[in-house]
Amino acid sequence: MTDLDSNSIHTGLSGRMLLENPLLNKGTAFTFEERSELDLHGLLPPRVETLEEQCRRAYKSFVIKPTPILKHIYLRSLQDTNETLFYALVQRHLQEMLPIIYTPVVGQACQRYSDLYRRPRGLYISFPERDQIDAMLANFKRNIEVIVVTDGERILGLGDQGIGGMGICIGKLSLYSAVGGITPNLTLPITLDCGTNNKKLLEDPNYLGWRHERIGDDDYYEFLELFIQALKRRWPNALLQFEDFAINHATPLLEKYRDELCTFNDDIQGTAGVTAATLMAAAKAAGKSIEDLSVAFLGAGSAGCGIAEQIIRLMVGRGLSDEEARQRIYMVDRDGLVHDQMEGLRPFQQKLTHRFADIENWPAEGGASLADVIRIAKPDAIIGVSGQPGLFTQEIIENMAANHEQPIIFPLSNPISQVEALPEDIIKWTNGKALIATGSPFEPVQFNDRAYPIAQCNNIYIFPGLGLGVLASGANRISDKMLNVAVETLALASPALVNREAPLLPLMDRIQHVTNDIALAVALQAQKEGLAPVTELTDLEQKIRAKRWSPEYRRIRMSFC
Numbered sequence: 351m352t353d354l355d356s357n358s359i360h361t362g363l364s365g366r367m368l369l370e371n372p373l374l375n376k377g378t379a380f381t382f383e384e385r386s387e388l389d390l391h392g393l394l395p396p397r398v399e400t401l402e403e404q405c406r407r408a409y410k411s412f413v414i415k416p417t418p419i420l421k422h423i424y425l426r427s428l429q430d431t432n433e434t435l436f437y438a439l440v441q442r443h444l445q446e447m448l449p450i451i452y453t454p455v456v457g458q459a460c461q462r463y464s465d466l467y468r469r470p471r472g473l474y475i476s477f478p479e480r481d482q483i484d485a486m487l488a489n490f491k492r493n494i495e496v497i498v499v500t501d502g503e504r505i506l507g508l509g510d511q512g513i514g515g516m517g518i519c520i521g522k523l524s525l526y527s528a529v530g531g532i533t534p535n536l537t538l539p540i541t542l543d544c545g546t547n548n549k550k551l552l553e554d555p556n557y558l559g560w561r562h563e564r565i566g567d568d569d570y571y572e573f574l575e576l577f578i579q580a581l582k583r584r585w586p587n588a589l590l591q592f593e594d595f596a597i598n599h600a601t602p603l604l605e606k607y608r609d610e611l612c613t614f615n616d617d618i619q620g621t622a623g624v625t626a627a628t629l630m631a632a633a634k635a636a637g638k639s640i641e642d643l644s645v646a647f648l649g650a651g652s653a654g655c656g657i658a659e660q661i662i663r664l665m666v667g668r669g670l671s672d673e674e675a676r677q678r679i680y681m682v683d684r685d686g687l688v689h690d691q692m693e694g695l696r697p698f699q700q701k702l703t704h705r706f707a708d709i710e711n712w713p714a715e716g717g718a719s720l721a722d723v724i725r726i727a728k729p730d731a732i733i734g735v736s737g738q739p740g741l742f743t744q745e746i747i748e749n750m751a752a753n754h755e756q757p758i759i760f761p762l763s764n765p766i767s768q769v770e771a772l773p774e775d776i777i778k779w780t781n782g783k784a785l786i787a788t789g790s791p792f793e794p795v796q797f798n799d800r801a802y803p804i805a806q807c808n809n810i811y812i813f814p815g816l817g818l819g820v821l822a823s824g825a826n827r828i829s830d831k832m833l834n835v836a837v838e839t840l841a842l843a844s845p846a847l848v849n850r851e852a853p854l855l856p857l858m859d860r861i862q863h864v865t866n867d868i869a870l871a872v873a874l875q876a877q878k879e880g881l882a883p884v885t886e887l888t889d890l891e892q893k894i895r896a897k898r899w900s901p902e903y904r905r906i907r908m909s910f911c
C-alpha cells in the first residue's frame with residue numbers, strides 16, 4: 351500500500367523493487383534508517399545525499415549532454431527513475447528545461463519515439479485489444495485524477511506520429527506537475543493506438559505501434575466510446591484532456607463528450623484561452639481594446655477556429671453583436687478566405703465564414719489569400735495556426751507594418767521547424783514595430799541596440815491552472831465561462847500592461863504564480879455555475895494550496911498490512 355499524500359509514505363515495496371519505482375525511489379537520498387528498514391543496504395553508494403545535492407549532480411549531467419534531444423533523453427530517464435528528483439530539477443531550471451521536455455524538443459522525441467523507447471510509462475490501448483480496456487485500466491491500482499490522451503494523428507505541426515504521440519501526453523503531464531503542482535502519481539498519459547497512415551512509420555522495422563493503417567470512422571468512434579465508458583467506470587471523476595487529435599476528430603469528440611464527463615480539448619480550448627489573453631494584452635499595448643480589433647487567421651483548423659470563437663465570445667461580452675464580432679474575423683485556409691459558398695467546410699468552420707457576396711469583388715481568382723485579406727481588410731492581427739513553416743512571408747509582414755503602427759503578429763505553429771515566421775525576421779521586416787508571440791520559445795531578438803522579448807503563446811499558460819482549479823474545487827465539467835475567466839486572469843498578468851517593452855505574457859519564472867491565480871478564478875467560476883460544491887473563498891484557496899504537490903522527499907516506511 352502506498353500513500354503519497356501524507357508526510358510519510360507507507361509501502362510494501364523494499365530492496366530493488368523499491369528502487370525500481372520512480373514515484374518512491376529516492377536513490378542516494380535514502381537515509382540510513384530507511385536503508386535498514388527497507389532492505390537497501392549495499393544497493394546504493396554509501397554516501398547519503400540531500401535532494402539539493404542530487405539536483406546539483408543531475409544538473410551537471412544535464413548540461414554536458416551535447417544536443418537538445420540527448421538532454422531530453424536524460425531528463426526522461428531521470429523521470430522514469432526518480433520523479434521527485436526530476437521535478438525538483440525541472441522546477442529549479444524551468445526556463446532552461448521546458449523547451450527540452452516540451453516544445454520544441456518533444457516534437458523530435460515523438461518522431462523518434464520507437465527508437466528512443468526504454469521503459470514503460472502510461473497506458474497504450476491498441477484497437478485490436480479493445481475488448482480488454484477495463485482490465486488495462488485496472489492495471490493502475492492507484493486513483494487517477496488527470497489523464498492526457500492522444501491518438502497521435504496530429505502531433506504539434508508534425509502530422510501523424512502514430513504511437514509516438516505518447517511523448518506529447520508525457521510532456522503535458524510533466525507540466526501539470528511541474529507548473530500546476532499536480533501530484534505525479536495522480537496523472538496518466540494514454541495513447542489510443544488506432545494505427546497510423548505515416549508510411550515511414552509503417553515501414554520502420556522498429557515501429558512499436560500497431561502496424562496497420564488508421565481505422566475508419568465507424569470503428570474509430572466505436573473504439574473511442576469503449577474507451578470513454580471504461581474510463582467512466584474506473585475513474586468517473588478524472589479530468590480528461592484531449593491532445594493533438596486531427597481536425598476531423600478533435601471538434602466532434604469534444605462536442606460529443608464535453609457534457610458527459612469532465613473534459614476539454616487543449617488544442618481548441620487551451621490554445622483559445624492563451625491566445626485570446628495574449629491578444630487582449632497586445633491590443634492594450636497598441637492602445638486598443640480587443641473589440642476594436644479585426645483578426646485574420648492562417649489555418650482554419652481546430653486551433654484557429656477555437657481561438658476565433660473565444661475572441662468572438664470576448665467581443666460579444668464587451669458589447670458587440672455576434673454578427674459584428676464575426677465580421678471582424680477572417681479565416682484563411684488552404685483554399686483561401688473561407689466563405690459561405692465554399693464546399694467541403696466542416697460545421698465549426700461554417701460558423702466562421704464571410705458572405706461570398708461581400709467578398710466576390712476582391713480581386714482573387716481561386717479564393718482570397720492571406721495577402722489579399724491583409725491588403726483589403728487590413729486586419730490588426732494575424733495568427734498562424736497552419737502547421738506550415740514560412741507562410742508569413744516578408745511581403746505579408748511588411749504590409750501588416752504598412753497598415754498599422756503596431757501590427758500584431760502571432761506565428762503559433764509548433765515546433766520551431768513549423769513556425770510561420772521567425773521572430774527575428776518579423777522584427778527586422780517591421781523595423782521593431784510588431785507585437786509578437788510564438789507557440790514555441792524563442793530568445794529575445796536583438797535589433798537596433800534593443801532586446802525584444804518574445805512571448806510564448808502556448809496553452810501551457812492555461813491547462814495546468816485549469817486542471818488545478820478543477821481538481822481543487824471538485825468541478826465535474828469544464829464550461830466556456832471557466833475558460834473565459836482563465837483568459838481574463840492571464841490577460842491581467844501581462845507585463846506589457848505596465849511596461850510597453852515587456853513581453854505580452856509573464857515570463858516562465860512567474861508561471862506557477864499565474865497558474866494559481868487561474869486555478870482560483872476557474873474554481874470560483876465552477877462554483878458560480880453549480881459545477882462544483884460551494885465553499886468559502888478561504889476554503890477554496892486552502893484547497894488549492896493543499897492540492898499543490900511539491901517535489902520533496904517524504905519518509906518512506908515499510909507497510910505491514
Ligand SMILES: NC(=O)C1=CN([C@@H]2O[C@H](COP(=O)(O)OP(=O)(O)OC[C@H]3O[C@@H](n4cnc5c(N)ncnc54)[C@H](O)[C@@H]3O)[C@@H](O)[C@H]2O)C=CC1
Nearest residue numbers: 506507597649651652653683684736737763764789808809
Ligand atoms: N501555440 C499553441 O499553444 C498551439 C499551437 N498549435 C499549432 O497549430 C498548428 C495547427 O494545429 P491544429 O489547428 O490543431 O491543426 P489542424 O490540422 O486542425 O488545422 C490546421 C489547418 O491549417 C490548414 N492549412 C494547412 N496548410 C495550409 C496553408 N498552406 N495555408 C492555409 N491553411 C493551411 C489546414 O487545412 C487546417 O485547416 C500546429 O502546428 C500546432 O502545433 C496548436 C495548438 C496549440
Ligand SMILES: CC(=O)C(=O)O
Nearest residue numbers: 506594617764808809
Ligand atoms: C502546444 C500544442 O498543444 C500544440 O502545438 O499542439
Ligand SMILES: [Mg+2]
Nearest residue numbers: 506593594617
Ligand atoms: Mg497540442
